[in-house]
Amino acid sequence: DIQMTQSPSTLSASVGDRVTITCRASQSIGIWLAWYQQKPGRAPKLLMFKASTLESGVPSRLSGSGSGTEFTLTISSLQPDDFATYYCQQYSSDPWTFGHGTKVEIK
């Protein structure tokens, strides 16, 4: 199985900060990576697919990059709506595995 490792597990930041979340795959997954945002009591929401393609309606302050085994999600200027937990997920091969999540909290 492909293991997905996210870092950090928790990130404390202020509104306006630039934040970066890293996701590493235990083997190459090409660009078959998605990012999701989840808020408490809510279903996950797709942010990005194919590593860097922004889902429709997602603000452009979010961006994704990477290929192979190393990926990043960057928020250029953190907004109040961005405080949430973020998950990466590989969809290169079965079983389709998630990272353990990164909680972005208010500093």
Added chain:
Amino acid sequence: EVQLVESGGGLVQPGGSLRLSCAASGFTFSRYAMSWVRQAPGKGLEWVSGTTSTGGSTYYTDSVKGRFTISRDNSKNTMSLQMNSLRAEDTAIYYCAKGLMGATVGGFDYWGQGTLVTVSS
């Protein structure tokens, strides 16, 4: 508007069975892979099972193989998950998720609101 509505969750004793359903609308159901993803209380996301658009291929995470069965009815725009021999560690919110266009199974662009399954005596 895409809608995915799960039902069938509840409290069940260890060793018992439960059948979850997902009713889909707002898109051409038969063209997309579908999956079940779960989240144990206070934990992260875990993909559980998926099916290709035709239902011809099905996939399971190792911990549920032989116990869970996924199926879909493209004529009724529904997907189901039959869960047998339930264990305490199966306790979670179960989400129905729609596959991305062009993806085999994984990668999900719409999610339902989830249905809670609690396995406890």
